[in-house]
Amino acid sequence: MAGLRSRNISVSEASRPVLPRHARLKFDETRQVWVILAPERVLAPDEIAVEVLQLCDGVRSVEAMIDQLAAKYSDPGDGLAVLEQRGSTAETFGIPLAVLAELTHRCPLQCPYCSNPVELERGGSELTTEEWKKVLTELAQIGVLQIHFSGGEPTARKDLVELVQHASDVGLYSNLITSAVLLTREKLSALADAGLCHVQISFQGNEPVVADRVAGFKHAHQKKIEVARWTRELDLPLTVNAVMHRQNLFQLPDIIQMAVDLDADRLEVANVQYYGWALKNRAALMPTLEQIEEASRIVEEAQARLKGILAIDYVVPDYYALRPKKCMGGWGRQFFNISPAGKILPCHAAETITGLEFLSVRSNHSIAWIWQNSEAFNRYRGTGWMPEPCRSCEFKEIDFGGCRCQAFALTGNAGNTDPACTLSPRHEQIFKQAESEAAANNNRLIYRNFSGGTLETGGDYGA
Ligand code: SF4
Ligand code: FES
16 A cells, blocks of 8 residues: 555544544534534534534644543533433434535536436526525525535536635535536635635546547546646545446546545545436446446455545446435435526436426525425425335335436336336336346447537447
8 A cells, every 4th residue: 555645543642633624513503413514424423522523623732632621521420411412413304414506507528427407407597696695595594504516517607606605604515516627726726715615526537538538528537637636736625426337337446546646535436327318328328237246346345445545435326236226315305406597406307207396496485495395395205105015115214215216217107116126016127128238339429418419429339
């Protein structure tokens, strides 16, 4: 492991600990509990941990902290009281802890698995700067703690620095999810000054030939590498997001090494989920079972080898899983996102489901009302809506029947069991279909864009 810097730390009595820049200790007024805000995570430390963390200011030594705590808790009764108050948890909240703000669907990249709906919202319908600011204020007031600025490409919005600044002003922890190709060093620096807490950059491969082809954008890869370096130079924490599929899975070991070389904190190895644009491209993107087995082995080995250096999250593709994923943590349970035009959605793909009406922040209703009371959020909440086999299944409170968008895309009814589940009557059929698509040699991509998609030209990409 020579040459790699480790994130493992050792502490002595002389150490002067301080929380890293990307972690914020904050009292959550809505839930009356202390939380630590970190990239993609909200942690709820117990009261003893909070006492200790409040003393981690980079000035006090561990020895001084011990003395201070010993003096405060010299009465054993106090110590017991603190212990009895342990166990606060961040899981029992109504309003989500984190919200995804899709600022725009505009994007210079054309990724064939884009999670935006096939019917993209045009620039003219986007919320204005003042509307977004009002939304951010309202989110903070109702108890949201983190905001993920996403798109499309969020840096296509000229007001991004202003929005990040506003998020900071109202106390939101902000995360930028970006393709990076529009960023300059000056812009990134301005975002950091405005209080941006974390940057996530998507990569389509580990070198330009594959990566630029998949992105449908020349020189994208080189630009991403450059921006990732600036991110770390500015001391912002970095997550590398790598969406994997048949066209790039062979690069997985190199992508992991690239994330280490870029000094990323986290790597998300996300296999494509097939709805929207990705469903259009399923034949070209679907991996083989052998590829997935090999990828799982590579990730497992890397997770062990890089412990303390790089955290690796891995999402297995549904088609090869036994049980579906607990999509969005369950419909209307832990998450919502806001579309460029202000619609409040239970997930980024929800608009692919026809027959549901999604209310907007421009309606007469508050965001909290829409979350709690709107028909779209309540249609598939909990377990009461479930058909068999979910209704009498022991896993129904664990995966909540899988993904509604996938159920709709593959069966035409969002209320059906997600066919990714082996207990679904349709599972066998889609698994076989995936196998035969993966085995066929159709590698030609349909690029995502506002004209409904463009078929890849040139090259020798099969049928
Ligand atoms: Fe989950 Fe329904 Fe499958 Fe049971 S039957 S594992 S609840 S999707
Ligand atoms: Fe919409 Fe899974 S993506 S519920």
